[in-house]
Amino acid sequence: MRREYILINIAILVLGFMFISSVSVGTSTALQQATATTTFPITPTFDPARLAQPPTVYPPAQSDTGAQIYWGMCMSCHGDQGQGLTEDWLNSFPPEEKNCWDSGCHASDAPASSFEIPQTGIPSLAGAGTLSRFSNSFELYRFIIENMPFFRSGSLTSREAWSLTAFILRMNDREVEGFLLGDTSGAAIPVHHKVSPPESQIPGTLILVGFLILAAIGVSIQSKQAVPSGKPNFFHHLHPPSIPAIQSRFRYTLGAGGAAVFLSFILLITGLLEMYYYVPTPDQAAISVETIVTLVPFGNLIRNLHYWSAQFLVIVMSIHLLRVTLTGAYAAPRRFNHVLGVGLLAFILLLNFTGYVLRWDEGIHWALVVGANMLKTVPWIGEGLYRFVIGGNEPGAPTLIRFYAWHIFGLTLGMIILATWHAFRVRRDGGIAIPPPAERRENERITRFDLLRREVLAMTVSAVILILFSLLVPAPIAQPISTFNVMKGDSQAPWFFLWIQELLKFGDPFIMGILIPILVVVMLGAMPYILPNAKSKELGNWFPRGNRIAQVLSVLIMLTILVLTVLGAIPN
Amino acid sequence: MKKTSRISRRDFIKFSTNALFGLGGFFGLGGLLRYFNYYPPEAPLEFDLGHITNFPVGSRTVYSEIPAVIHNRDGEFVAYSLVCTHLGCTLTESSSGFDCPCHGSQFDENGNVLAGPAQTPLKIQRVEILEDGMLKLYTKDGRK
Numbered sequence: 001m002r003r004e005y006i007l008i009n010i011a012i013l014v015l016g017f018m019f020i021s022s023v024s025v026g027t028s029t030a031l032q033q034a035t036a037t038t039t040f041p042i043t044p045t046f047d048p049a050r051l052a053q054p055p056t057v058y059p060p061a062q063s064d065t066g067a068q069i070y071w072g073m074c075m076s077c078h079g080d081q082g083q084g085l086t087e088d089w090l091n092s093f094p095p096e097e098k099n100c101w102d103s104g105c106h107a108s109d110a111p112a113s114s115f116e117i118p119q120t121g122i123p124s125l126a127g128a129g130t131l132s133r134f135s136n137s138f139e140l141y142r143f144i145i146e147n148m149p150f151f152r153s154g155s156l157t158s159r160e161a162w163s164l165t166a167f168i169l170r171m172n173d174r175e176v177e178g179f180l181l182g183d184t185s186g187a188a189i190p191v192h193h194k195v196s197p198p199e200s201q202i203p204g205t206l207i208l209v210g211f212l213i214l215a216a217i218g219v220s221i222q223s224k225q226a227v228p229s230g231k232p233n234f235f236h237h238l239h240p241p242s243i244p245a246i247q248s249r250f251r252y253t254l255g256a257g258g259a260a261v262f263l264s265f266i267l268l269i270t271g272l273l274e275m276y277y278y279v280p281t282p283d284q285a286a287i288s289v290e291t292i293v294t295l296v297p298f299g300n301l302i303r304n305l306h307y308w309s310a311q312f313l314v315i316v317m318s319i320h321l322l323r324v325t326l327t328g329a330y331a332a333p334r335r336f337n338h339v340l341g342v343g344l345l346a347f348i349l350l351l352n353f354t355g356y357v358l359r360w361d362e363g364i365h366w367a368l369v370v371g372a373n374m375l376k377t378v379p380w381i382g383e384g385l386y387r388f389v390i391g392g393n394e395p396g397a398p399t400l401i402r403f404y405a406w407h408i409f410g411l412t413l414g415m416i417i418l419a420t421w422h423a424f425r426v427r428r429d430g431g432i433a434i435p436p437p438a439e440r441r442e443n444e445r446i447t448r449f450d451l452l453r454r455e456v457l458a459m460t461v462s463a464v465i466l467i468l469f470s471l472l473v474p475a476p477i478a479q480p481i482s483t484f485n486v487m488k489g490d491s492q493a494p495w496f497f498l499w500i501q502e503l504l505k506f507g508d509p510f511i512m513g514i515l516i517p518i519l520v521v522v523m524l525g526a527m528p529y530i531l532p533n534a535k536s537k538e539l540g541n542w543f544p545r546g547n548r549i550a551q552v553l554s555v556l557i558m559l560t561i562l563v564l565t566v567l568g569a570i571p572n
Numbered sequence: 573m574k575k576t577s578r579i580s581r582r583d584f585i586k587f588s589t590n591a592l593f594g595l596g597g598f599f600g601l602g603g604l605l606r607y608f609n610y611y612p613p614e615a616p617l618e619f620d621l622g623h624i625t626n627f628p629v630g631s632r633t634v635y636s637e638i639p640a641v642i643h644n645r646d647g648e649f650v651a652y653s654l655v656c657t658h659l660g661c662t663l664t665e666s667s668s669g670f671d672c673p674c675h676g677s678q679f680d681e682n683g684n685v686l687a688g689p690a691q692t693p694l695k696i697q698r699v700e701i702l703e704d705g706m707l708k709l710y711t712k713d714g715r716k
Contacts, residue, residue, distance in 0.1 A: 204599060204603060208596055215589050222582070277610070296607060
């Protein structure tokens with residue numbers, strides 16, 4: 001078979017895959033909605049208390065005003081708990097009105113001066129799985145003001161509709177206390193999460209993925225070419241005319257360092273894009289994230305790309321660290337570059353944690369409080385450290401703006417400097433660690449063109465995986481933190497710090513939460529200086545004899561962290 | 573018989589690969605443009621100003637937060653936008669009418685230009701008296 005035909009065959013496969021994935025997205029949405037069920041207490045008797053007007057509160061919150069309007073206008077159909085017109089709710093009316101329900105009227109002379117009550121199809125408003133057609137408060141508001149009440153649609157004022165929106169959010173435990181919903185402010189408080197990203201973005205993204213897959217095939221079947229002549233440019237520092245073939249062998253490098261560079265670039269670009277819509281204030285942060293995810297075109301994709309790149313980066317860097325250790329590659333002259341690399345890992349963990357806090361939702365609440373209080377346990381400087389990080393006596397607006405500044409500038413700058421230095425040292429030390437020429441078993445070399453081809457292929461394949469993953473698996477976001485004294489929601493550390501959370505259960509918070517993690521990082525970084533190293537002729541292979549102690553030590557450390565993480569992830 | 577093509581296999585693959593990357597970039601750029609094109613919902617366009625009895629005949633009420641001024645001329649309500657027609661500063665009240673603090677434009681009571689650099693008179697805005705006597709101001713569809 002001619003090789004060109006392979007291209008066409010694979011194109012058909014890709015189109016088929018695109019079709020299947022778009023269908024499966026739709027199916028999973030439907031499944032999710034079908035499995036969500038609602039339970040309400042069943043008391044099929046007339047209960048005047050359930051029909052009573054809600055107590056007036058002074059000063060009324062927006063949702064209290066909404067509760068009054070709901071009681072007068074919506075409750076008869078949608079139920080006292082937003083359950084909809086259920087049997088139970090029908091039976092809780094006094095007999096004379098129940099008759100009226102049975103006859104389908106709402107006044108003595110229906111339908112002449114009144115309206116017929118719909119017997120079916122009145123949706124519930126509260127509980128899991130309801131309101132799934134609305135992703136945020138603005139969509140819910142728009143539906144209410146345009147369609148409700150059904151017998152006089154469009155009769156609500158903007159203020160009434162926003163109050164009702166606030167009340168429905170309260171029924172769903174999604175109210176943001178002290179936040180006034182309005183045409184300009186309340187755009188994107190989450191109502192219920194859409195299971196899939198906005199649909200118009202899926203086809204475009206899949207077409208992009210299709211192009212990338214075809215391009216990857218094109219790259220992989222391109223024939224080898226001679227190095228193009230011409231003057232060397234800046235990038236030739238990273239790509240010399242030719243390198244030993246063993247340096248680019250996947251089963252030796254695992255491609256982890258390159259993947260880390262690629263993910264870092266994705267993070268820089270998507271992070272810059274997120275800054276267009278993210279608002280770093282306590283009352284707006286989570287809502288602006290919600291706005292990015294639900295309202296901004298492709299915002300969901302971009303945020304998920306940022307989130308998943310950050311998570312994968314931690315994994316990829318850990319794999320890279322293990323690879324370097326288990327191949328003994330950090331032996332002199334690469335000892336210092338190993339320290340730089342471990343420093344990069346520490347920076348990435350801090351970047352991941354600050355980025356995680358920027359959500360400022362109930363999901364990060366517990367971890368922020370615990371992490372901040374842990375700083376206080378540092379002897380002598382604890383209080384000062386706490387104030388330096390938190391900017392006050394408890395987390396608040398100064399905390400968020402400081403985390404934002406560190407995330408987008410301070411730590412990022414440090415990471416860029418370290419990463420550039422790290423990459424420079426890789427080249428200056430002669431590229432990936434291999435034995436000196438005399439000791440090599442093979443001396444085959446690949447050209448710059450071939451190296452670039454492999455890199456482009458790896459990047460394209462990674463991009464396709466990352467985009468598909470981001471399209472299908474949403475990054476978490478919960479309701480905004482309203483007050484720091486009341487804890488709702490998830491009480492878990494982010495997954496990359498779960499091992500520290502488990503350690504904290506064993507004793508003193510300073511020793512377990514700060515000293516041991518710092519010691520682990522220092523130990524990993526100091527290995528080339530304090531433990532025996534691999535000899536130069538052993539390089540280029542897995543598990544050299546020279547640094548066995550370091551191999552055992554780092555595998556033990558990584559395994560312990562892995563076990564603790566798994567323990568932490570298991571719900572109690 | 574072997575057919576020969578004018579472009580070599582190598583060039584064909586190279587060209588189509590680059591074209592696919594280009595198309596991918598084109599699609600990404602399209603998504604990026606759409607991403608940047610989002611803007612939050614507009615500010616409120618209607619204002620409830622309260623009952624007409626709060627506006628006695630001949631009165632002039634300034635709402636600097638809208639910003640607009642409401643005149644009651646013998647029961648006729650007229651509203652002017654207090655946004656300077658020059659470069660959009662909010663006007664302040666003066667003895668002659670309204671002055672712009674930014675570049676010194678002056679307007680009279682009826683929104684006409686007394687002194688430049690503004691060239692056009694103040695925008696008239698729609699006010700309505702609802703059935704229950706409440707006054708409503710619309711800032712969007714005011715006319716010149």
